[in-house]
Amino acid sequence: MSQQFTPNNPLPQEAKVPPKMAVFPPEVEAEIERHLAKYPVKRSAILPLMFIVQRERGGYLDPPGVAYLADRLGVRITDIWEVATFYSMINTEPVGRYHFQICRTLSCKILGAGKITEQCTKRLGIKPGETNDDGTFSLSEVECLGSCGTAPMMQIGFDYYENLTTEKVDELIEKCKSGELSNGVR
Amino acid sequence: MAELIKVIINGQDFQVEKGARLIDACRENGYSIASFCYYADLALQASCRMCLVRIEKMPKLQTSCTITCTDGMVVTTESEEIEKARRGMVEFLLANHPLDCPVCDRGGECELQEMVFDWGDLEERFTERKNYAPEKFLSPVVANDSQRCILCKRCTRVCDEWMGEDAIEAGGRGAHTVIGTYGGWLNCSQCGNCIEVCPTGTLLDATYRHQTRPWELSRTTSTCSFCSDGCQLSVGSRRGEVMRVVARDRYVNGHNGEFLCIKGRFAHPFVNHEERLRTPLVRYKKGGRLVPTTWEEAVRFAAQKLQEVKDAHGGSAIGVVGSPRLTNESNWALLRFARDVLGTDKYTASEAFSLAPFFENLSAPLATHKDIRHAKTIVLIGGEPEELQPLTGKQVRQAVRNGGAKLVIFNSVPIRLKEQAAQFVHIRPGSEDAVVLALASPGDAEVAASKLGVEADEIGKASQIISETAGDVVLMFGGELSAEAQSVVAQLPAAFGEKEGRRFLLHPLPLFNNSVGVHDLGLMNGALNPLEILDAAGSEVRALYVAGGFLPAHLEGREGALSRLDFLAVQELFLTETAEAADVIFPAASFAETDGTFTNSDGLVQRVRQSIPPVHQSKPDWAITSQLASALGTDLGFQMSSSNIFLDIAHGVPAYEGLRYPLLKDESKPVQVKHALAGRRDVTAQLAELRRALESLDENAEKITETPPVGHELFKLGVLTSKVPQFHLLAAGNPEPESVLVSPLYQITLDPGLRREAAAGD
Numbered sequence: 001m002s003q004q005f006t007p008n009n010p011l012p013q014e015a016k017v018p019p020k021m022a023v024f025p026p027e028v029e030a031e032i033e034r035h036l037a038k039y040p041v042k043r044s045a046i047l048p049l050m051f052i053v054q055r056e057r058g059g060y061l062d063p064p065g066v067a068y069l070a071d072r073l074g075v076r077i078t079d080i081w082e083v084a085t086f087y088s089m090i091n092t093e094p095v096g097r098y099h100f101q102i103c104r105t106l107s108c109k110i111l112g113a114g115k116i117t118e119q120c121t122k123r124l125g126i127k128p129g130e131t132n133d134d135g136t137f138s139l140s141e142v143e144c145l146g147s148c149g150t151a152p153m154m155q156i157g158f159d160y161y162e163n164l165t166t167e168k169v170d171e172l173i174e175k176c177k178s179g180e181l182s183n184g185v186r
Numbered sequence: 187m188a189e190l191i192k193v194i195i196n197g198q199d200f201q202v203e204k205g206a207r208l209i210d211a212c213r214e215n216g217y218s219i220a221s222f223c224y225y226a227d228l229a230l231q232a233s234c235r236m237c238l239v240r241i242e243k244m245p246k247l248q249t250s251c252t253i254t255c256t257d258g259m260v261v262t263t264e265s266e267e268i269e270k271a272r273r274g275m276v277e278f279l280l281a282n283h284p285l286d287c288p289v290c291d292r293g294g295e296c297e298l299q300e301m302v303f304d305w306g307d308l309e310e311r312f313t314e315r316k317n318y319a320p321e322k323f324l325s326p327v328v329a330n331d332s333q334r335c336i337l338c339k340r341c342t343r344v345c346d347e348w349m350g351e352d353a354i355e356a357g358g359r360g361a362h363t364v365i366g367t368y369g370g371w372l373n374c375s376q377c378g379n380c381i382e383v384c385p386t387g388t389l390l391d392a393t394y395r396h397q398t399r400p401w402e403l404s405r406t407t408s409t410c411s412f413c414s415d416g417c418q419l420s421v422g423s424r425r426g427e428v429m430r431v432v433a434r435d436r437y438v439n440g441h442n443g444e445f446l447c448i449k450g451r452f453a454h455p456f457v458n459h460e461e462r463l464r465t466p467l468v469r470y471k472k473g474g475r476l477v478p479t480t481w482e483e484a485v486r487f488a489a490q491k492l493q494e495v496k497d498a499h500g501g502s503a504i505g506v507v508g509s510p511r512l513t514n515e516s517n518w519a520l521l522r523f524a525r526d527v528l529g530t531d532k533y534t535a536s537e538a539f540s541l542a543p544f545f546e547n548l549s550a551p552l553a554t555h556k557d558i559r560h561a562k563t564i565v566l567i568g569g570e571p572e573e574l575q576p577l578t579g580k581q582v583r584q585a586v587r588n589g590g591a592k593l594v595i596f597n598s599v600p601i602r603l604k605e606q607a608a609q610f611v612h613i614r615p616g617s618e619d620a621v622v623l624a625l626a627s628p629g630d631a632e633v634a635a636s637k638l639g640v641e642a643d644e645i646g647k648a649s650q651i652i653s654e655t656a657g658d659v660v661l662m663f664g665g666e667l668s669a670e671a672q673s674v675v676a677q678l679p680a681a682f683g684e685k686e687g688r689r690f691l692l693h694p695l696p697l698f699n700n701s702v703g704v705h706d707l708g709l710m711n712g713a714l715n716p717l718e719i720l721d722a723a724g725s726e727v728r729a730l731y732v733a734g735g736f737l738p739a740h741l742e743g744r745e746g747a748l749s750r751l752d753f754l755a756v757q758e759l760f761l762t763e764t765a766e767a768a769d770v771i772f773p774a775a776s777f778a779e780t781d782g783t784f785t786n787s788d789g790l791v792q793r794v795r796q797s798i799p800p801v802h803q804s805k806p807d808w809a810i811t812s813q814l815a816s817a818l819g820t821d822l823g824f825q826m827s828s829s830n831i832f833l834d835i836a837h838g839v840p841a842y843e844g845l846r847y848p849l850l851k852d853e854s855k856p857v858q859v860k861h862a863l864a865g866r867r868d869v870t871a872q873l874a875e876l877r878r879a880l881e882s883l884d885e886n887a888e889k890i891t892e893t894p895p896v897g898h899e900l901f902k903l904g905v906l907t908s909k910v911p912q913f914h915l916l917a918a919g920n921p922e923p924e925s926v927l928v929s930p931l932y933q934i935t936l937d938p939g940l941r942r943e944a945a946a947g948d
Contacts, residue, residue: 066368081368085357143360167349 020065021071028056032072043073046083050090055185060091061101063117088142090153098137098176098183100124101155103144107143116152117141119166121174137176157184191257196264198888199822208253208261209237217263220272220301222279223338224251227443227588228347234279236301238271239263247271250295262877269305276305279336282317282361283386290334291310292387294400295436298336306430310872317361322926324354325372327452328381329392332364341380341389347587348445348580349419350572350605351896353630354380366387372923374414375896376448377576382434383444392429392929393452398422403429406797409784411777412449412906413479414696415555415577416786417442419450419525421778421797426777428457428798439854441555441790444724447576448900448916449907456776456909457801463773464802476771481803481813486619488770489817491753492528494727505719505727508535509734511696513782515831517700519707519822520733522834523811527820532727533712534719535704536736538697543669547676547867553660553691554788554858555581560589561691562657567596569674569695570620572603573899575787577664578695579603592655596621600893609648613638614887618666623876625649626674626681626869629876637883656690658937662693668879670872672901682865694787699894704783706841706859712788715742724750730747733774734809735764735905757810762905773804780806781828784852792855832848834880 021114024032037046040116050061057065061084070077074109088101100120104113122135123129131138147153150162159182161172175181189204195212200374202211205887210226214221222234223300230252240258244404247268249259280302287293301783303404321331342365345354353374356363365388371615403422410417410431421431431454432438433446444808450650461794466484467476479487495504506524508517517535558564558581564710573580583606584743585591592608596600617638624634631649635642652659664677679690696702717740719727729752741763748754749768756768765771781798783791800806805813808831812822824830829847836842841859852855901916908914911931915921925932 063369076352077368078352081366082355084356086359 009068014052019024020055020064020067024056026077028052036072038163043075043079046075046080047087049102052072054090059095059097059185060093062094086115088140091117093129094131094135096135098136098156098181099138101140101142101145102128103143103147103151103153103155104141107144107148111143111151113152115166116154116164116169120171121175123170137173155184157182158186159184189628191255193255194260195624196262201553202255204255207251207906208239208241208255208259208603209250211255212250212261212263213241219263220299220305220818221251221298222336223340225383227584228340229858230342231302231339231343236305238268238275238444238776240265240268244293247398266730268595272305272939273307273436273932276302276309277310277312280306280903281312281314282333283336284316284333286334286750290331290387291390292384292400293397295384296387313560319364320927322370323392323929324367324370324389324926325374325392325920325924326373326915326930327378327392327448327587329390329395330365331388331390334386335363335388336386337363337365338385339365340383340385340930344379344383345374347379348379349375350583351375357880361898362435369922370926371920373896373920375576375915376920377446378448378451382432382446386720391451393432393455393910396473397423398429403514404797405437406778406795407793408777408795408797409699409786409792410446410450411470411794412453412695413447413575414698414701415575415785416699416784416788416790416792416824417446417450417577418792421454423778423798423799424800424860426458426798427466428454430454440668440787441856442577445577445580447898452912453907453910454778456759456906457758457778457798459909461764461909462762463758463804463943466773466803467771469767469769471933472769476768477901481805482639484770484772485813488755488772488814489755491769492731492814495752495816496528499728502532503726503728504528504530504712505534505722505730505732506530506532506712507719507732507734507736508704509717510537510696510701510704511734512534512700512705512709512807513780513828514700514791515778515782515786516811517704517709518707518734518810518831518835518838519708519811519824520731522822523815524712526674527815527818528821532719532722533635533709534714534715534716535709536732536734536740537701537710538703538737538739539665540669540710540715541672541696541705542703544614544672544676544692544694545705545861546845547864547869548692548861549677549864549866550679550690550692551660551863552787552858552861553658553693553887554790554856556767557658557691558660560584561591563592563594563652563655563659564593565596565601565652565659565661567663568663568666569597569900570603570894571662571695571735572601573894573897574664574696574697575898580608590776592651594651596648599890602893602896604893607652609644611638611640611641611644611648612889614883614889616666617665617883618885619645619668619671619876619879620883621645622663622671622674622678623669623873623880625652626678627873630880634880637704637880637885639885639887639889645756649682650677653682653685657687657690659692660693662695664695665697666877667680670875670879673867673872674869674876676864677867677869696787696927699786700784702787702789704793705840706785706855706861707835718746720744720747720931723747727751729753730755732764732768733811734758735762738763744886756929757807757808759804760905760909773802774810775800775804775806779804780808782806782808783832785859787857791842791849791850791855791859792856793847812934858863 035045053065069080096174126132152164153162190201219237222235223231232249233251237250239250240262280881303902319332322329346352406421421439433444467479468479493889508520586606595607596611604610620634624631631645754768755770757772757774760764778797784792812824815822836845923933
């Protein structure tokens with residue numbers, strides 16, 4: 001035989017158990033019901049439900065949250081994964097309290113989105129795609145957010161901050177650090 | 187015959203069927219059209235844009251895979267404009283492709299590679315940095331190199347539509363889309379069909395990875411040796427070693443298409459496993475040691491011992507046990523040996539359940555897998571095809587999803603196919619017989635329903651679906667049915683009566699590759715069944731000649747039976763429980779080393795072809811039997827040729843009359859045996875028996891409410907599958923390794939306690 005079973009790194013393993021499902025308080029369940037009622041096909045409510053679950057599960061879709069969505073919408077876990085990874089506003093990894101999403105598509109790019117990102121990196125000490133150690137800030141570059149007229153711009157949570165300059169970025173970061181600024185999660 | 191319409195392709199008139207897809211119409215008429223994402227009988231994708239054609243009066247070029255032919259359509263498939271578009275598309279597809287063909291396992295049989303040779307330009311204009319991702323494992327058997335992907339999404343569609351699992355999907359977006367799964371570790375039935383349909387080297391067989399190149403392999407078309415679906419496959423071997431098994435349509439075109447399950451595709455390493463028996467072994471004294479010996483000595487000793495028993499107790503004191511895993515030829519040789527050499531009627535096969543009552547009362551033809559795909563109503567009583575007969579499971583799923591068939595399931599377990607069912611009747615465990623009674627005699631339906639634990643009208647509804655069907659009705663049943671219930675199922679079509687446009691087809695779900703074959707040959711019609719033979723060991727049966735082993739289910743509770751025999755001769759691949767008790771063991775050749783035929787559950791007789799020489803000193807089972815017969819002074823007349831045995835079968839078995847090896851040559855046109863159809867039989871006796879059995883059913887039995895996990899039967903460790911290390915990981919629940927960059931085999935040591943129980947039918 002060409003392939004031998006030669007384990008060289010013993011590692012006790014438990015048989016894989018499916019992730020536990022998240023449980024939500026009644027008022028959240030009611031909100032979810034309201035969204036589900038809007039659509040003739042259950043799975044159409046996938047995006048609104050993702051936003052709710054993300055908000056309730058600490059800013060990202062954790063495995064119990066994904067398991068809940070799959071069960072609630074009658075789809076498979078991979079379907080949730082497929083949709084969640086498509087949209088930049090759905091997070092599949094934990095993010096910081098303030099999530100800076102800087103637009104890097106054409107208009108913003110031409111008007112200096114690169115400089116804005118650089119400034120954020122310098123001030124926050126994290127590269128795009130990273131979260132800082134105390135979990136306050138996350139930085140990411142995203143595709144067009146549809147606000148080309150006010151480029152360069154970025155999004156923190158759901159809030160837009162437009163016509164950015166490096167000074168404005170500094171100001172925003174200070175406000176975040178002092179907790180004045182809303183993190184834009186609704 | 188469907189209505190014909192006229193389509194003009196490249197200036198020539200063609201008659202095509204109404205509703206035909208344009209790409210198919212062009213290809214059938216000899217115009218090759220390049221494509222990646224188009225795959226017959228799957229949902230349309232139109233993402234590769236290679237199949238562009240010009241259709242008159244339509245703006246822009248059109249994707250021919252999404253266009254349905256209409257009357258008078260004027261199509262151009264070759265022009266400068268189309269070639270330019272096609273070359274442009276290839277350039278786009280290669281924008282992120284690493285072009286690492288020299289180290290890619292798919293190199294040499296890659297659709298993308300061929301397409302680039304045909305339509306690619308020598309130079310690339312893209313100078314941007316390509317996406318990079320390391321090669322990784324998605325499971326113990328599936329490897330993934332996402333940078334080679336061209337996003338045709340064949341794999342995701344196959345996973346969803348064939349397997350109903352949706353385990354693999356495309357995540358991310360734009361140029362960063364990757365094929366993968368949530369959490370990065372596949373928890374599916376590991377069929378590997380995503381690997382098979384992949385036109386590039388993105389999804390790879392992890393067991394075959396970096397071992398050979400495709401052009402080094404010699405390929406043999408053969409039949410799978412696991413379940414009763416009889417999938418056609420191509421065995422790739424190199425220097426006497428089976429390297430891989432595929433069903434790719436460039437090599438083989440069986441009734442399974444490119445479908446195989448985990449066992450067919452990945453369980454082949456048992457063929458060259460180091461534990462295969464190497465030489466004949468003889469135990470000269472009871473309680474002694476098995477010692478290696480020569481063939482001459484082993485055969486001489488076995489013949490001498492059998493002769494002694496025959497002289498002392500008569501030929502009928504010797505039992506002969508065939509196996510539904512062996513070829514028709516090997517089983518026929520055993521049957522001839524029992525009848526002509528020993529003169530015994532104590533022959534049987536180590537089969538899990540006998541289909542004899544079913545075939546005796548057979549009143550409708552057997553459904554082929556193609557029939558199942560195009561059936562209008564499918565009734566499944568018991569059984570779990572998606573685990574035990576995966577191809578049947580896939581055909582049923584496609585019949586429902588792509589063909590609009592209605593599926594009615596009667597099962598005590600909420601099996602996964604339930605998702606597709608128009609009606610799922612959840613019955614109590616062990617009450618499958620009562621379903622048959624209720625369907626056959628509506629008068630008993632009400633009583634049966636209360637015993638089954640279902641609403642009274644559920645059975646009526648199911649009957650209504652069957653009687654209202656216009657088209658084919660396929661009745662399938664699993665091994666749970668009793669002999670009486672089998673007879674009644676075989677006569678069920680009569681109970682529903684004749685109706686214009688409706689045709690009944692029957693489909694048993696036996697467990698083994700040649701279950702139907704051993705029945706056809708008459709090996710199951712001996713005086714005793716395997717259990718009775720074991721019970722008679724030491725009294726009526728003094729000696730046994732066994733090809734293949736008894737099933738663990740047979741030996742359970744009868745552990746001492748084999749040691750009570752005066753003499754036991756066994757021919758086997760491995761030192762199994764049966765072989766360990768033997769006085770003489772002959773090393774037998776596996777399916778990859780013999781020629782022969784298997785008869786699948788459709789009644790299709792399909793060729794098994796030798797792909798490698800027998801390993802070590804093993805010999806085909808029929809060769810051993812005829813050698814033993816010669817030593818006992820009878821020439822069975824096979825002249826060491828399996829085609830001679832098949833000729834003998836064709837003369838001796840009415841259903842196989844007229845069949846010859848040359849007629850079975852083309853695997854794409856399989857031949858169905860002609861099972862004799864019984865007319866309408868009186869089954870009142872059987873119905874009465876079923877009624878009696880109904881009385882004793884427990885009305886308060888608990889129902890099984892949990893759907894069993896994927897792979898609970900597929901991953902079980904049998905004699906053969908336990909020889910494959912990957913199966914041990916899967917049987918232990920497919921633990922996720924610390925790093926997916928290295929095979930989990932090198933990272934995980936299994937606690938033997940995690941292994942599940944041995945396979946039921948292995």
